[in-house]
Amino acid sequence: xxxxxxxxxxxxxxxxxxxxxxxxxxxxxxxxxxxxxxxxxxxxxxxxxxxxxxxxxxxxxxxxxxxxxxxxxxxxxxxxxxxxxxxxxxxxxxxxxxxxxxxxxxxxxxxxxxxxxxxxxxxxxxxxxxxxxxxxxxxxxxxxxxxxxxxxxxxxxxxxxxxxxxxxxxxxxxxxxxxxxxxxxxxxxxxxxxxxxxxxxxxxxxxxxxxxxxxxxxxxxxxxxxxxxxxxxxxxxxxxxxxxxxxxxxxxxxxxxxxxxxxxxxxxxxxxxxxxxxxxxxxxxxxxxxxxxxxxxxxxxxxxxxxxxxxxxxxxxxxxxxxxxxxxxxxxxxxxxxxxxxxxxxxxxxxxxxxxxxxxxxxxxxxxxxxxxxxxxxxxxxxxxxxxxxxxxxxxxxxxxxxxxxxxxxxxxxxxxxxxxxxxxxxxxxxxxxxxxxxxxxxxxxxxxxxxxxxxxxxxxxxxxxxxxxxxxxxxxxxxxxxxxxxxxxxxxxxxxxxxxxxxxxxxxxxxxxxxxxxxxxxxxxxxxxxxxxxxxxxxxxxxxxxxxxxxxxxxxxxxxxxxxxxxxxxxxxxxxxxxxxxxxxxxxxxxxxxxxxxxxxxxxxxxxxxxxxxxxxxxxxxxxxxxxxxxxxxxxxxxxxxxxxxxxxxxxxxxxxxxxxxxxxxxxxxxxxxxx
Amino acid sequence: xxxxxxxxxxxxxxxxxxxxxxxxxxxxxxxxxxxxxxxxxxxxxxxxxxxxxxxxxxxxxxxxxxxxxxxxxxxxxxxxxxxxxxxxxxxxxxxxxxxxxxxxxxxxxxxxxxxxxxxxxxxxxxxxxxxxxxxxxxxxxxxxxxxxxxxxxxx
Numbered sequence: 001x002x003x004x005x006x007x008x009x010x011x012x013x014x015x016x017x018x019x020x021x022x023x024x025x026x027x028x029x030x031x032x033x034x035x036x037x038x039x040x041x042x043x044x045x046x047x048x049x050x051x052x053x054x055x056x057x058x059x060x061x062x063x064x065x066x067x068x069x070x071x072x073x074x075x076x077x078x079x080x081x082x083x084x085x086x087x088x089x090x091x092x093x094x095x096x097x098x099x100x101x102x103x104x105x106x107x108x109x110x111x112x113x114x115x116x117x118x119x120x121x122x123x124x125x126x127x128x129x130x131x132x133x134x135x136x137x138x139x140x141x142x143x144x145x146x147x148x149x150x151x152x153x154x155x156x157x158x159x160x161x162x163x164x165x166x167x168x169x170x171x172x173x174x175x176x177x178x179x180x181x182x183x184x185x186x187x188x189x190x191x192x193x194x195x196x197x198x199x200x201x202x203x204x205x206x207x208x209x210x211x212x213x214x215x216x217x218x219x220x221x222x223x224x225x226x227x228x229x230x231x232x233x234x235x236x237x238x239x240x241x242x243x244x245x246x247x248x249x250x251x252x253x254x255x256x257x258x259x260x261x262x263x264x265x266x267x268x269x270x271x272x273x274x275x276x277x278x279x280x281x282x283x284x285x286x287x288x289x290x291x292x293x294x295x296x297x298x299x300x301x302x303x304x305x306x307x308x309x310x311x312x313x314x315x316x317x318x319x320x321x322x323x324x325x326x327x328x329x330x331x332x333x334x335x336x337x338x339x340x341x342x343x344x345x346x347x348x349x350x351x352x353x354x355x356x357x358x359x360x361x362x363x364x365x366x367x368x369x370x371x372x373x374x375x376x377x378x379x380x381x382x383x384x385x386x387x388x389x390x391x392x393x394x395x396x397x398x399x400x401x402x403x404x405x406x407x408x409x410x411x412x413x414x415x416x417x418x419x420x421x422x423x424x425x426x427x428x429x430x431x432x433x434x435x436x437x438x439x440x441x442x443x444x445x446x447x448x449x450x451x452x453x454x455x456x457x458x459x460x461x462x463x464x465x466x467x468x469x470x471x472x473x474x475x476x477x478x479x480x481x482x483x484x485x486x487x488x489x490x491x492x493x494x495x496x497x498x499x500x501x502x503x504x505x506x507x508x509x510x511x512x513x514x515x516x517x518x519x520x521x522x523x524x525x526x527x528x529x530x531x532x533x534x535x536x537x538x539x540x541x542x543x544x545x546x547x548x549x550x551x552x553x554x555x556x557x558x559x560x561x562x563x564x565x566x567x568x569x570x571x572x573x574x575x576x577x578x579x580x581x582x583x584x585x586x587x588x589x590x591x592x593x594x595x596x597x598x599x600x601x602x603x604x605x606x607x608x609x610x611x612x613x614x615x616x617x618x619x620x621x622x623x624x625x626x627x628x629x630x631x632x633x634x635x636x637x638x639x640x641x642x643x644x645x646x647x648x649x650x651x652x653x654x655x656x657x658x659x660x661x662x663x664x665x666x667x668x669x670x671x672x673x674x675x676x677x
Numbered sequence: 678x679x680x681x682x683x684x685x686x687x688x689x690x691x692x693x694x695x696x697x698x699x700x701x702x703x704x705x706x707x708x709x710x711x712x713x714x715x716x717x718x719x720x721x722x723x724x725x726x727x728x729x730x731x732x733x734x735x736x737x738x739x740x741x742x743x744x745x746x747x748x749x750x751x752x753x754x755x756x757x758x759x760x761x762x763x764x765x766x767x768x769x770x771x772x773x774x775x776x777x778x779x780x781x782x783x784x785x786x787x788x789x790x791x792x793x794x795x796x797x798x799x800x801x802x803x804x805x806x807x808x809x810x811x812x813x814x815x816x817x818x819x820x821x822x823x824x825x826x827x828x829x830x831x832x
Contacts, residue, residue, distance in 0.1 A: 109778045159776040191718060405774075405775030558775065584721035585721050591806075592800075592802075592805045592818075598813055
């Protein structure tokens with residue numbers, strides 16, 4: 001602690017997580033000391049000379065134990081208009097528990113930063129990251145410096161998926177501390193094992209759902225209790241929980257809904273941001289529950305959904321009214337058609353009756369994802385961007401949003417080009433650098449195109465207006481620069497009109513816009529080794545106006561592959577709260593051999609969306625749907641067995657078949673009318 | 678320390694280093710060829726794949742003491758910005774790369790497959806040792822297939 005010039009806490013929402021732990025170690029991967037040397041081999045030798053004496057304290061590694069201790073970081077309660085009465089109208093009440101495991105981002109490039117420091121004066125950090133201004137905010141108090149003395153430059157970033165949202169704050173601080181003390185530049189690149197051992201994962205979840213249905217499949221009452229394992233520090237858990245809570249009811253109408261959610265503290269390595277941000281966990285539960293209900297009521301999974309889809313004018317449990325001409329039936333029908341769902345469903349059932357070693361199944365999921373920050377989040381962020389005329393008569397975009405493979409730079413250039421009526425070749429994107437670009441917020445939450453893209457559209461239109469809407473933008477720009485020297489247009493976020501959110505009661509418009517999607521997965525389960533394999537995948541997606549169909553589809557395909565991993569292969573084995581299988585060798589992600597042909601089709605409803613040219617967010621949604629679609633397909637292949645947990649590793653499928661249940665989850669089976677209140 | 682001579686991208690190289698130094702580090706640190714990436718450091722992810730004497734190898738698994746007299750091709754040996762290799766061009770045109778970390782290894786594995794089509798059942802099997810976390814592979818297949826169909830013989 002004596003080497004820490006300022007505050008020993010990583011400032012994010014709070015600053016509870018220390019840069020270096022000094023009293024009570026909260027988890028196995030917690031940093032205690034930092035060591036640097038110019039010679040990497042000597043450094044490794046030195047590491048083995050360090051001995052740490054610790055007294056072991058009792059630790060908590062399960063959500064149950066944490067709940068018992070009432071160790072809760074954050075909880076929410078949302079109650080719909082009519083919480084208790086509707087249960088009386090239910091013909092059948094179905095109650096189950098669902099679980100999802102932790103998931104590792106496994107960006108191919110590990111965490112990496114370089115830091116330099118002038119002690120007492122300033123710190124500069126270059127690194128692989130999604131949110132340069134987060135790093136600045138986190139590191140400034142560590143050195144007791146004003147934020148502008150901390151310069152953070154995002155360098156080419158080899159994948160993130162949320163794993164480089166908050167974690168770079170910590171490693172940037174570490175490198176900067178070493179640079180501060182040594183007076184030399186310090187480079188820190190995590191080895192893969194270290195990366196998987198120490199960095200955040202997707203929050204494990206357990207969701208209990210009780211739902212009442214009429215015999216015709218109408219959902220009349222819904223009670224959801226969702227728990228996330230937050231790990232040892234609060235980090236972003238409260239916000240992850242918020243998104244999980246606000247996606248828990250799925251795309252269904254039900255005016256009698258109660259959602260209670262909690263994120264608990266354990267002594268696991270802190271769980272954090274991961275594409276989907278709580279939504280995949282909640283959506284897995286509600287979607288599997290809809291299948292359970294379909295089976296109990298003797299309905300097709302598609303038809304029970306159709307009966308309950310949200311439509312224009314419906315109210316969600318927060319009171320948010322669906323204002324758009326929403327036609328989820330159309331979205332689903334297109335996916336069913338593309339996948340030949342009906343024919344295959346009966347064909348596979350027929351074929352599976354022969355009791356062969358290879359069983360086939362087909363399943364679906366329908367889901368939404370809120371674009372941008374929840375509720376008033378975007379208002380708090382108050383993002384700002386600037387556009388500047390360049391000497392070439394083009395436009396430079398100054399924003400903090402990073403390119404990490406998803407196409408930020410291309411889409412920004414497209415938006416400017418469209419608004420200014422110039423070639424995208426004339427648009428330059430400035431490297432995100434806190435010293436030179438305004439804070440347009442983090443590159444997270446499917447917000448870059450919709451929120452920041454809109455700012456760029458506004459600024460670009462303003463820029464063109466300032467040049468008197470020239471036919472020839474390039475020469476008009478050059479002329480303007482000759483006369484005036486420079487032209488910069490800056491715009492700041494303004495919330496769309498008629499959007500209202502109450503943070504204290506959790507009522508109102510949780511998101512300014514939602515994207516919608518339907519996935520259909522086909523699987524083959526081999527009863528010789530109980531391995532499941534996805535053989536075909538169809539996704540129909542409604543995300544408003546698609547600005548770049550190739551990039552958008554590419555995002556979706558990648559998200560689906562990650563979702564296939566989440567559903568079937570990716571098993572984070574936590575031993576005493578830290579990842580035991582922290583290697584590429586034994587943490588299995590989908591390879592080319594495991595990833596089927598993925599067919600993506602966009603369906604566009606004519607909305608007045610808040611994004612540029614009526615675009616909405618797309619980055620995260622594709623990981624929401626695959627797990628329930630694949631798990632339903634596996635259930636279908638196994639003759640309608642109940643599945644309530646992912647990842648569906650072969651041993652889980654075996655246990656499901658041989659024991660008929662999964663002892664990992666405390667659950668009640670079947671549609672029991674006795675449970676009616 | 679051990680002195681070795683070898684060829685990288687057609688250029689003779691001689692250097693001294695520890696015998697167990699990884700070819701990956703030799704390329705990146707000694708020769709400043711940072712196109713070759715490290716993803717896992719244990720021969721699983723394929724990001725560091727290079728071609729050595731006509732064989733596809735993982736440079737994180739090849740120690741310096743095994744490269745005496747060998748001829749190595751890295752991504753830098755395929756093309757440059759002004760003069761892309763047909764595979765590079767195809768990856769660019771078909772969205773075969775997103776974050777780009779797996780791309781050099783992926784392109785070298787694809788090149789090896791196109792030159793040795795009998796060594797794998799199909800493209801899926803040929804690229805199964807190269808992991809990508811961004812694309813879902815669909816557009817990587819499209820890119821390589823486009824070259825297979827001779828659409829990018831621009832060079």
